[in-house]
Amino acid sequence: MFRLYLICLFILGTSTALAQTSPAAAKSRVSQRSLDAAAIMDATRTLPVEYQASLTFEVLDNEPNIVSSQQRIAWLLDLIQGAHAAHYPAMLSYGGPRSGTQFALEEALYLKALHVDSVSIEAESIDRLIPLDRDRAMQAFLSMQLPQSSTSCSDSSTPNYTPYFNTLQRLASLPGSSSDAMPRALLVDAAGRLSSPSAISGYLSILKDVHLESSEWSLVSGRVEQSMALLHPSDRELSALDRRGELSSSLAEVLAKLGDKRQSAVELLQAYRGFLARGLGSEQCSDFSLDRSAIISEFDALRKKAAVTEQVHALEMRDLLGSPSNAAPARKIPFDERLRAPMQKLFALSASNQQKQYVAHDPDLTQPDSQDVTTILGIAQANYEKEDSCAECRFLSKQETLSTLMTLLPQGKRQGPSSRRK
Protein backbone atom coordinates (compact mmCIF):
# COMPACT_ATOMS: atom_id res chain seq x y z
CA MET A 1 0.00 0.00 0.00
CA PHE A 2 2.82 2.32 0.97
CA ARG A 3 4.62 1.45 -2.30
CA LEU A 4 1.51 2.37 -4.23
CA TYR A 5 1.35 5.67 -2.36
CA LEU A 6 5.02 6.36 -3.28
CA ILE A 7 4.36 5.52 -6.90
CA CYS A 8 1.40 7.91 -6.94
CA LEU A 9 3.53 10.64 -5.39
CA PHE A 10 6.24 10.03 -7.95
CA ILE A 11 3.76 10.23 -10.84
CA LEU A 12 2.18 13.35 -9.38
CA GLY A 13 5.62 14.94 -8.91
CA THR A 14 6.66 14.11 -12.47
CA SER A 15 3.46 15.46 -13.99
CA THR A 16 3.73 18.64 -11.88
CA ALA A 17 7.28 19.11 -13.14
CA LEU A 18 6.10 18.57 -16.69
CA ALA A 19 3.26 21.00 -16.15
CA GLN A 20 5.74 23.59 -14.91
CA THR A 21 7.87 23.34 -18.04
CA SER A 22 4.95 22.89 -20.41
CA PRO A 23 4.06 26.55 -21.19
CA ALA A 24 7.48 27.22 -22.74
CA ALA A 25 7.53 23.84 -24.45
CA ALA A 26 3.99 24.33 -25.69
CA LYS A 27 4.86 27.80 -27.00
CA SER A 28 7.86 26.41 -28.82
CA ARG A 29 5.74 23.61 -30.32
CA VAL A 30 3.13 26.14 -31.46
CA SER A 31 5.70 28.37 -33.13
CA GLN A 32 7.34 25.35 -34.78
CA ARG A 33 3.94 24.23 -36.12
CA SER A 34 3.27 27.74 -37.31
CA LEU A 35 6.57 27.70 -39.22
CA ASP A 36 5.73 24.27 -40.62
CA ALA A 37 2.33 25.51 -41.78
CA ALA A 38 3.87 28.55 -43.48
CA ALA A 39 6.50 26.36 -45.19
CA ILE A 40 3.89 23.85 -46.41
CA MET A 41 1.64 26.55 -47.77
CA ASP A 42 4.57 28.33 -49.42
CA ALA A 43 5.37 25.13 -51.26
CA THR A 44 1.80 24.93 -52.64
CA ARG A 45 2.14 28.23 -54.50
CA THR A 46 3.46 26.49 -57.59
CA LEU A 47 0.45 24.12 -57.70
CA PRO A 48 -2.77 24.83 -59.62
CA VAL A 49 -5.08 27.17 -57.70
CA GLU A 50 -7.65 24.39 -57.07
CA TYR A 51 -5.10 22.54 -54.90
CA GLN A 52 -3.94 25.73 -53.20
CA ALA A 53 -7.55 26.55 -52.28
CA SER A 54 -8.37 23.09 -51.02
CA LEU A 55 -5.22 22.91 -48.86
CA THR A 56 -5.61 26.45 -47.51
CA PHE A 57 -9.25 25.89 -46.58
CA GLU A 58 -8.39 22.60 -44.87
CA VAL A 59 -5.80 24.28 -42.67
CA LEU A 60 -7.93 27.36 -41.91
CA ASP A 61 -11.12 25.42 -41.23
CA ASN A 62 -9.52 22.82 -38.98
CA GLU A 63 -6.86 24.80 -37.15
CA PRO A 64 -7.19 28.52 -37.87
CA ASN A 65 -4.93 29.64 -35.04
CA ILE A 66 -1.96 27.71 -36.34
CA VAL A 67 -0.81 30.95 -37.99
CA SER A 68 -1.35 34.64 -37.27
CA SER A 69 -4.38 36.47 -38.59
CA GLN A 70 -2.06 38.50 -40.86
CA GLN A 71 -0.79 35.27 -42.39
CA ARG A 72 -4.35 33.99 -42.86
CA ILE A 73 -5.34 37.25 -44.56
CA ALA A 74 -2.32 37.01 -46.87
CA TRP A 75 -3.20 33.42 -47.88
CA LEU A 76 -6.82 34.37 -48.60
CA LEU A 77 -5.86 37.45 -50.63
CA ASP A 78 -3.49 35.27 -52.69
CA LEU A 79 -6.34 32.89 -53.45
CA ILE A 80 -8.69 35.73 -54.38
CA GLN A 81 -6.08 37.05 -56.77
CA GLY A 82 -5.31 33.67 -58.34
CA ALA A 83 -8.85 32.23 -58.49
CA HIS A 84 -9.35 33.22 -62.14
CA ALA A 85 -6.88 30.51 -63.21
CA ALA A 86 -9.14 27.60 -62.16
CA HIS A 87 -10.18 25.11 -64.86
CA TYR A 88 -13.92 25.73 -64.30
CA PRO A 89 -15.04 29.40 -64.21
CA ALA A 90 -18.08 28.53 -62.07
CA MET A 91 -19.96 25.62 -60.57
CA LEU A 92 -22.15 23.83 -63.09
CA SER A 93 -25.84 23.06 -63.14
CA TYR A 94 -26.88 20.35 -65.51
CA GLY A 95 -29.63 21.36 -67.93
CA GLY A 96 -29.73 18.42 -70.32
CA PRO A 97 -32.19 15.56 -70.37
CA ARG A 98 -32.39 13.02 -67.57
CA SER A 99 -31.31 9.50 -68.31
CA GLY A 100 -32.22 6.42 -66.35
CA THR A 101 -28.97 5.02 -65.04
CA GLN A 102 -26.13 7.26 -66.15
CA PHE A 103 -25.16 10.63 -64.79
CA ALA A 104 -23.84 13.31 -67.11
CA LEU A 105 -20.36 14.47 -66.13
CA GLU A 106 -21.52 17.99 -65.26
CA GLU A 107 -24.43 16.61 -63.28
CA ALA A 108 -22.16 14.39 -61.20
CA LEU A 109 -19.66 17.15 -60.55
CA TYR A 110 -22.40 19.56 -59.51
CA LEU A 111 -24.24 17.07 -57.34
CA LYS A 112 -21.03 16.25 -55.58
CA ALA A 113 -20.39 19.88 -54.77
CA LEU A 114 -17.39 20.79 -56.83
CA HIS A 115 -16.21 23.92 -55.03
CA VAL A 116 -12.90 24.57 -56.74
CA ASP A 117 -14.07 26.71 -59.64
CA SER A 118 -13.03 30.38 -59.95
CA VAL A 119 -16.24 31.85 -58.50
CA SER A 120 -16.34 29.41 -55.55
CA ILE A 121 -12.67 29.90 -54.67
CA GLU A 122 -13.01 33.67 -54.73
CA ALA A 123 -16.35 33.78 -52.87
CA GLU A 124 -15.36 31.21 -50.24
CA SER A 125 -12.05 33.00 -49.63
CA ILE A 126 -14.03 36.22 -49.07
CA ASP A 127 -16.31 34.34 -46.63
CA ARG A 128 -13.24 33.40 -44.56
CA LEU A 129 -11.87 36.94 -44.82
CA ILE A 130 -15.02 38.56 -43.36
CA PRO A 131 -14.22 37.85 -39.67
CA LEU A 132 -10.54 38.75 -40.19
CA ASP A 133 -10.83 42.00 -42.14
CA ARG A 134 -14.33 43.03 -43.03
CA ASP A 135 -13.42 46.08 -45.09
CA ARG A 136 -11.01 44.11 -47.25
CA ALA A 137 -13.64 41.39 -47.70
CA MET A 138 -16.12 44.02 -48.83
CA GLN A 139 -13.59 45.52 -51.27
CA ALA A 140 -12.72 42.09 -52.65
CA PHE A 141 -16.40 41.34 -53.20
CA LEU A 142 -16.96 44.64 -54.99
CA SER A 143 -14.08 43.79 -57.36
CA MET A 144 -15.50 40.35 -58.11
CA GLN A 145 -16.79 39.85 -61.65
CA LEU A 146 -19.06 36.96 -62.53
CA PRO A 147 -17.88 35.30 -65.75
CA GLN A 148 -19.90 36.21 -68.81
CA SER A 149 -21.42 33.21 -70.47
CA SER A 150 -24.22 32.20 -72.75
CA THR A 151 -25.59 28.69 -72.83
CA SER A 152 -27.24 27.11 -75.85
CA CYS A 153 -28.59 23.69 -76.79
CA SER A 154 -25.06 22.65 -77.71
CA ASP A 155 -24.11 22.85 -73.99
CA SER A 156 -25.38 20.45 -71.38
CA SER A 157 -24.86 22.68 -68.36
CA THR A 158 -25.03 26.28 -67.30
CA PRO A 159 -22.97 28.21 -64.71
CA ASN A 160 -24.24 28.28 -61.16
CA TYR A 161 -23.30 31.32 -59.08
CA THR A 162 -24.70 30.19 -55.73
CA PRO A 163 -21.42 30.74 -53.79
CA TYR A 164 -21.25 34.38 -55.00
CA PHE A 165 -24.78 35.10 -53.79
CA ASN A 166 -24.22 33.28 -50.49
CA THR A 167 -21.28 35.62 -49.89
CA LEU A 168 -23.39 38.63 -50.86
CA GLN A 169 -26.00 37.50 -48.33
CA ARG A 170 -23.36 37.18 -45.58
CA LEU A 171 -22.01 40.64 -46.30
CA ALA A 172 -25.49 42.18 -46.56
CA SER A 173 -26.47 40.70 -43.19
CA LEU A 174 -23.57 42.37 -41.37
CA PRO A 175 -24.38 45.33 -39.16
CA GLY A 176 -23.43 48.77 -40.61
CA SER A 177 -19.70 49.38 -40.95
CA SER A 178 -17.41 52.33 -41.32
CA SER A 179 -16.53 51.42 -44.89
CA ASP A 180 -17.94 53.33 -47.83
CA ALA A 181 -20.04 50.41 -49.04
CA MET A 182 -22.70 49.83 -46.40
CA PRO A 183 -23.80 46.18 -46.30
CA ARG A 184 -27.38 46.64 -47.46
CA ALA A 185 -26.34 49.12 -50.15
CA LEU A 186 -24.24 46.26 -51.54
CA LEU A 187 -27.39 44.20 -51.96
CA VAL A 188 -29.28 47.02 -53.66
CA ASP A 189 -26.33 47.69 -55.94
CA ALA A 190 -26.06 44.02 -56.96
CA ALA A 191 -29.69 44.06 -58.16
CA GLY A 192 -28.62 46.33 -61.02
CA ARG A 193 -25.84 43.99 -62.15
CA LEU A 194 -27.67 40.73 -62.78
CA SER A 195 -26.45 39.79 -66.22
CA SER A 196 -27.60 36.17 -66.59
CA PRO A 197 -30.60 33.99 -65.70
CA SER A 198 -28.42 32.13 -63.17
CA ALA A 199 -27.57 35.44 -61.52
CA ILE A 200 -31.28 36.40 -61.36
CA SER A 201 -32.06 33.07 -59.74
CA GLY A 202 -29.16 33.30 -57.27
CA TYR A 203 -30.14 36.84 -56.32
CA LEU A 204 -33.81 36.03 -55.75
CA SER A 205 -32.83 33.04 -53.62
CA ILE A 206 -31.06 35.29 -51.09
CA LEU A 207 -33.49 38.21 -51.34
CA LYS A 208 -36.21 36.20 -49.62
CA ASP A 209 -34.05 35.87 -46.48
CA VAL A 210 -32.77 39.42 -46.00
CA HIS A 211 -34.26 42.33 -44.14
CA LEU A 212 -34.92 45.42 -46.25
CA GLU A 213 -36.89 48.61 -45.61
CA SER A 214 -39.95 49.30 -47.81
CA SER A 215 -38.08 51.88 -49.87
CA GLU A 216 -35.23 49.40 -50.45
CA TRP A 217 -37.70 46.70 -51.56
CA SER A 218 -39.13 49.07 -54.10
CA LEU A 219 -35.65 49.92 -55.42
CA VAL A 220 -34.52 46.29 -55.52
CA SER A 221 -37.61 44.94 -57.27
CA GLY A 222 -37.38 47.76 -59.84
CA ARG A 223 -33.78 46.84 -60.61
CA VAL A 224 -34.56 43.12 -60.86
CA GLU A 225 -37.35 43.98 -63.34
CA GLN A 226 -34.89 46.02 -65.42
CA SER A 227 -32.32 43.22 -65.37
CA MET A 228 -34.94 40.66 -66.42
CA ALA A 229 -36.07 42.92 -69.26
CA LEU A 230 -32.56 42.89 -70.74
CA LEU A 231 -32.06 39.13 -70.58
CA HIS A 232 -32.73 36.47 -73.14
CA PRO A 233 -32.63 33.14 -71.24
CA SER A 234 -31.93 30.02 -73.26
CA ASP A 235 -33.84 26.76 -73.15
CA ARG A 236 -30.85 25.12 -71.41
CA GLU A 237 -30.51 27.83 -68.77
CA LEU A 238 -34.18 27.65 -67.87
CA SER A 239 -33.99 23.87 -67.87
CA ALA A 240 -31.14 23.92 -65.32
CA LEU A 241 -32.91 26.53 -63.16
CA ASP A 242 -36.26 24.80 -63.39
CA ARG A 243 -34.71 21.48 -62.38
CA ARG A 244 -33.34 23.00 -59.21
CA GLY A 245 -36.78 24.56 -58.63
CA GLU A 246 -35.01 27.67 -57.40
CA LEU A 247 -36.27 30.37 -59.68
CA SER A 248 -40.03 29.97 -59.29
CA SER A 249 -39.92 29.12 -55.56
CA SER A 250 -37.65 32.10 -54.79
CA LEU A 251 -39.81 34.37 -56.89
CA ALA A 252 -42.92 33.20 -55.02
CA GLU A 253 -41.30 34.13 -51.70
CA VAL A 254 -40.14 37.52 -52.98
CA LEU A 255 -43.66 38.24 -54.28
CA ALA A 256 -45.05 37.34 -50.85
CA LYS A 257 -42.60 39.77 -49.24
CA LEU A 258 -43.69 42.51 -51.65
CA GLY A 259 -47.28 41.75 -50.64
CA ASP A 260 -46.37 42.07 -46.95
CA LYS A 261 -44.88 45.49 -47.70
CA ARG A 262 -48.08 46.41 -49.59
CA GLN A 263 -46.13 46.80 -52.81
CA SER A 264 -47.36 45.76 -56.23
CA ALA A 265 -46.27 42.42 -57.65
CA VAL A 266 -47.61 43.23 -61.09
CA GLU A 267 -44.45 44.77 -62.60
CA LEU A 268 -42.14 42.01 -61.38
CA LEU A 269 -44.44 39.26 -62.65
CA GLN A 270 -44.87 41.00 -66.01
CA ALA A 271 -41.09 41.25 -66.30
CA TYR A 272 -40.82 37.55 -65.47
CA ARG A 273 -43.46 36.70 -68.06
CA GLY A 274 -41.53 38.59 -70.73
CA PHE A 275 -38.29 36.92 -69.62
CA LEU A 276 -39.79 33.43 -70.03
CA ALA A 277 -41.60 34.12 -73.29
CA ARG A 278 -38.57 35.82 -74.89
CA GLY A 279 -36.24 32.95 -74.06
CA LEU A 280 -38.47 29.96 -74.63
CA GLY A 281 -40.22 31.41 -77.66
CA SER A 282 -37.00 31.60 -79.63
CA GLU A 283 -35.28 28.25 -79.21
CA GLN A 284 -36.26 24.71 -78.26
CA CYS A 285 -33.61 22.05 -77.72
CA SER A 286 -34.18 18.92 -79.76
CA ASP A 287 -33.84 16.66 -76.70
CA PHE A 288 -36.84 18.33 -75.01
CA SER A 289 -34.97 18.71 -71.72
CA LEU A 290 -37.37 21.41 -70.53
CA ASP A 291 -40.95 20.67 -69.55
CA ARG A 292 -42.72 23.73 -70.96
CA SER A 293 -46.13 22.75 -69.57
CA ALA A 294 -44.62 22.74 -66.07
CA ILE A 295 -43.30 26.29 -66.65
CA ILE A 296 -46.82 27.37 -67.68
CA SER A 297 -48.39 25.80 -64.57
CA GLU A 298 -45.78 27.33 -62.25
CA PHE A 299 -46.31 30.76 -63.77
CA ASP A 300 -50.07 30.42 -63.39
CA ALA A 301 -49.66 29.47 -59.74
CA LEU A 302 -47.53 32.60 -59.16
CA ARG A 303 -50.22 34.85 -60.72
CA LYS A 304 -52.94 33.31 -58.60
CA LYS A 305 -50.94 33.47 -55.39
CA ALA A 306 -50.12 37.14 -55.97
CA ALA A 307 -53.79 37.78 -56.92
CA VAL A 308 -52.84 39.50 -60.20
CA THR A 309 -54.58 37.23 -62.71
CA GLU A 310 -56.35 40.19 -64.31
CA GLN A 311 -53.30 42.40 -64.67
CA VAL A 312 -50.78 39.72 -65.78
CA HIS A 313 -51.73 37.44 -68.67
CA ALA A 314 -51.27 33.70 -68.41
CA LEU A 315 -48.56 32.03 -70.46
CA GLU A 316 -49.75 29.72 -73.18
CA MET A 317 -47.95 26.97 -75.03
CA ARG A 318 -47.94 28.99 -78.25
CA ASP A 319 -45.93 31.70 -76.44
CA LEU A 320 -43.21 29.19 -75.62
CA LEU A 321 -42.70 27.26 -78.83
CA GLY A 322 -39.27 28.18 -80.09
CA SER A 323 -37.63 26.93 -83.25
CA PRO A 324 -35.90 23.56 -82.85
CA SER A 325 -32.18 23.59 -82.18
CA ASN A 326 -29.85 20.61 -82.21
CA ALA A 327 -28.86 19.43 -78.77
CA ALA A 328 -25.37 18.10 -78.21
CA PRO A 329 -25.22 14.74 -76.47
CA ALA A 330 -24.19 15.00 -72.82
CA ARG A 331 -20.87 13.51 -71.68
CA LYS A 332 -22.05 10.49 -69.72
CA ILE A 333 -20.24 8.70 -66.94
CA PRO A 334 -20.34 5.09 -68.14
CA PHE A 335 -22.07 2.54 -66.00
CA ASP A 336 -21.92 -1.08 -67.11
CA GLU A 337 -25.17 -2.86 -66.35
CA ARG A 338 -23.22 -6.07 -65.69
CA LEU A 339 -21.97 -4.40 -62.49
CA ARG A 340 -25.45 -3.98 -61.09
CA ALA A 341 -26.12 -7.49 -59.76
CA PRO A 342 -22.73 -8.13 -58.04
CA MET A 343 -22.67 -4.57 -56.67
CA GLN A 344 -26.17 -4.97 -55.24
CA LYS A 345 -25.06 -8.16 -53.50
CA LEU A 346 -22.08 -6.35 -51.98
CA PHE A 347 -24.24 -3.40 -50.93
CA ALA A 348 -26.67 -5.70 -49.14
CA LEU A 349 -23.81 -7.46 -47.39
CA SER A 350 -22.18 -4.15 -46.51
CA ALA A 351 -25.44 -2.81 -45.02
CA SER A 352 -25.65 -5.83 -42.78
CA ASN A 353 -21.96 -5.49 -41.83
CA GLN A 354 -22.47 -1.79 -41.05
CA GLN A 355 -25.31 -2.70 -38.69
CA LYS A 356 -22.92 -5.08 -36.94
CA GLN A 357 -20.01 -2.64 -36.91
CA TYR A 358 -21.70 0.63 -35.94
CA VAL A 359 -24.85 -0.48 -34.11
CA ALA A 360 -24.13 -3.84 -32.48
CA HIS A 361 -20.33 -3.21 -32.27
CA ASP A 362 -19.80 -6.80 -33.34
CA PRO A 363 -16.36 -7.27 -34.98
CA ASP A 364 -17.34 -10.54 -36.70
CA LEU A 365 -18.18 -9.25 -40.19
CA THR A 366 -19.50 -11.45 -42.98
CA GLN A 367 -17.12 -11.99 -45.89
CA PRO A 368 -18.30 -11.45 -49.50
CA ASP A 369 -18.09 -13.92 -52.34
CA SER A 370 -14.65 -13.35 -53.89
CA GLN A 371 -16.06 -14.15 -57.34
CA ASP A 372 -18.30 -11.04 -57.14
CA VAL A 373 -15.29 -8.88 -56.32
CA THR A 374 -13.22 -10.34 -59.16
CA THR A 375 -16.11 -9.80 -61.61
CA ILE A 376 -16.52 -6.15 -60.58
CA LEU A 377 -12.80 -5.39 -60.84
CA GLY A 378 -12.57 -7.05 -64.27
CA ILE A 379 -15.51 -5.06 -65.69
CA ALA A 380 -14.29 -1.76 -64.21
CA GLN A 381 -10.79 -2.26 -65.63
CA ALA A 382 -12.02 -3.27 -69.10
CA ASN A 383 -14.36 -0.27 -69.28
CA TYR A 384 -11.60 2.11 -68.30
CA GLU A 385 -9.48 0.94 -71.20
CA LYS A 386 -12.25 1.64 -73.75
CA GLU A 387 -11.84 5.13 -75.12
CA ASP A 388 -15.45 5.77 -76.12
CA SER A 389 -16.17 8.33 -73.40
CA CYS A 390 -14.38 11.42 -72.07
CA ALA A 391 -11.26 11.04 -69.90
CA GLU A 392 -13.00 12.60 -66.88
CA CYS A 393 -16.03 10.33 -67.36
CA ARG A 394 -13.87 7.17 -67.41
CA PHE A 395 -11.82 8.34 -64.43
CA LEU A 396 -14.92 9.03 -62.35
CA SER A 397 -16.56 5.79 -63.41
CA LYS A 398 -13.64 3.53 -62.54
CA GLN A 399 -12.61 5.30 -59.39
CA GLU A 400 -16.18 5.41 -58.06
CA THR A 401 -16.37 1.65 -58.52
CA LEU A 402 -13.00 1.03 -56.91
CA SER A 403 -13.50 3.37 -53.97
CA THR A 404 -16.96 1.95 -53.38
CA LEU A 405 -15.45 -1.53 -53.35
CA MET A 406 -12.75 -0.39 -50.97
CA THR A 407 -15.31 0.62 -48.36
CA LEU A 408 -17.70 -2.26 -48.98
CA LEU A 409 -15.19 -5.03 -48.43
CA PRO A 410 -14.43 -6.13 -44.90
CA GLN A 411 -10.82 -6.73 -43.95
CA GLY A 412 -9.40 -10.06 -45.07
CA LYS A 413 -11.15 -10.20 -48.42
CA ARG A 414 -9.38 -7.38 -50.21
CA GLN A 415 -7.41 -7.94 -53.36
CA GLY A 416 -3.64 -8.15 -53.16
CA PRO A 417 -1.23 -5.26 -53.70
CA SER A 418 -0.83 -6.01 -57.43
CA SER A 419 -4.50 -5.38 -58.20
CA ARG A 420 -4.47 -2.23 -56.08
CA ARG A 421 -1.90 -0.78 -58.39
CA LYS A 422 -3.94 -1.26 -61.54
Place this chain on the structure above:
Amino acid sequence: MNFIQFNPLQETNPGAWLFIFEQMLNTARIPDAASTKQLEKAAAAGQKLILTPTEDASFIRDSLSTSPSPVVRSFWRVENLVRIPYQLN
Protein backbone atom coordinates in the same frame (compact mmCIF):
# COMPACT_ATOMS: atom_id res chain seq x y z
CA MET B 1 -3.52 4.62 -55.28
CA ASN B 2 -1.29 4.66 -58.35
CA PHE B 3 -4.36 4.94 -60.56
CA ILE B 4 -5.21 8.21 -58.82
CA GLN B 5 -1.79 9.69 -58.20
CA PHE B 6 -0.49 9.17 -61.73
CA ASN B 7 -3.71 10.05 -63.54
CA PRO B 8 -3.14 12.86 -66.09
CA LEU B 9 -6.33 14.59 -64.90
CA GLN B 10 -4.31 15.76 -61.92
CA GLU B 11 -2.84 18.31 -64.34
CA THR B 12 -5.50 18.67 -67.02
CA ASN B 13 -8.62 18.90 -64.81
CA PRO B 14 -7.72 19.48 -61.16
CA GLY B 15 -11.39 19.82 -60.14
CA ALA B 16 -12.38 16.35 -61.38
CA TRP B 17 -9.20 14.78 -59.98
CA LEU B 18 -9.55 16.48 -56.61
CA PHE B 19 -13.12 15.36 -56.24
CA ILE B 20 -12.04 11.71 -56.33
CA PHE B 21 -8.79 12.22 -54.41
CA GLU B 22 -10.57 13.97 -51.53
CA GLN B 23 -13.07 11.12 -51.26
CA MET B 24 -10.23 8.66 -50.91
CA LEU B 25 -8.39 10.87 -48.43
CA ASN B 26 -11.52 11.15 -46.32
CA THR B 27 -11.91 7.39 -46.06
CA ALA B 28 -8.36 7.21 -44.65
CA ARG B 29 -9.17 9.69 -41.85
CA ILE B 30 -10.12 8.68 -38.33
CA PRO B 31 -13.67 9.55 -37.26
CA ASP B 32 -13.94 11.77 -34.18
CA ALA B 33 -16.71 11.43 -31.58
CA ALA B 34 -19.16 13.50 -33.64
CA SER B 35 -18.62 11.61 -36.89
CA THR B 36 -18.69 8.24 -35.09
CA LYS B 37 -22.07 9.21 -33.69
CA GLN B 38 -23.24 10.22 -37.18
CA LEU B 39 -22.09 6.87 -38.59
CA GLU B 40 -23.87 4.96 -35.81
CA LYS B 41 -27.05 6.99 -36.29
CA ALA B 42 -27.04 6.53 -40.07
CA ALA B 43 -26.37 2.78 -39.80
CA ALA B 44 -29.12 2.41 -37.18
CA ALA B 45 -31.53 4.22 -39.52
CA GLY B 46 -30.71 1.65 -42.21
CA GLN B 47 -28.94 4.10 -44.54
CA LYS B 48 -26.66 2.51 -47.12
CA LEU B 49 -23.27 3.99 -46.31
CA ILE B 50 -20.48 4.16 -48.83
CA LEU B 51 -17.01 5.64 -48.51
CA THR B 52 -16.96 4.91 -44.79
CA PRO B 53 -13.62 4.88 -42.92
CA THR B 54 -11.47 2.18 -44.49
CA GLU B 55 -9.29 -0.40 -42.85
CA ASP B 56 -6.78 0.37 -45.61
CA ALA B 57 -6.13 3.80 -44.06
CA SER B 58 -2.52 3.02 -43.20
CA PHE B 59 -1.87 1.71 -46.73
CA ILE B 60 -3.31 4.93 -48.18
CA ARG B 61 -1.31 7.12 -45.81
CA ASP B 62 1.92 5.24 -46.57
CA SER B 63 1.32 5.67 -50.29
CA LEU B 64 0.73 9.39 -49.83
CA SER B 65 3.95 9.83 -47.88
CA THR B 66 6.09 8.23 -50.60
CA SER B 67 4.28 9.68 -53.59
CA PRO B 68 6.44 11.29 -56.27
CA SER B 69 3.58 13.72 -57.01
CA PRO B 70 4.11 17.16 -55.39
CA VAL B 71 0.31 17.58 -55.25
CA VAL B 72 -0.22 14.33 -53.34
CA ARG B 73 2.72 15.07 -51.03
CA SER B 74 1.28 18.51 -50.22
CA PHE B 75 -1.98 16.91 -49.14
CA TRP B 76 -0.08 14.39 -47.04
CA ARG B 77 1.90 17.16 -45.32
CA VAL B 78 -1.31 19.04 -44.48
CA GLU B 79 -2.91 15.82 -43.18
CA ASN B 80 0.06 15.47 -40.85
CA LEU B 81 -0.03 19.10 -39.80
CA VAL B 82 -3.69 19.44 -38.82
CA ARG B 83 -6.01 16.82 -37.46
CA ILE B 84 -8.89 16.51 -39.92
CA PRO B 85 -11.53 14.02 -38.83
CA TYR B 86 -13.44 11.73 -41.18
CA GLN B 87 -16.61 13.37 -42.46
CA LEU B 88 -19.75 11.47 -43.39
CA ASN B 89 -21.05 13.15 -46.54
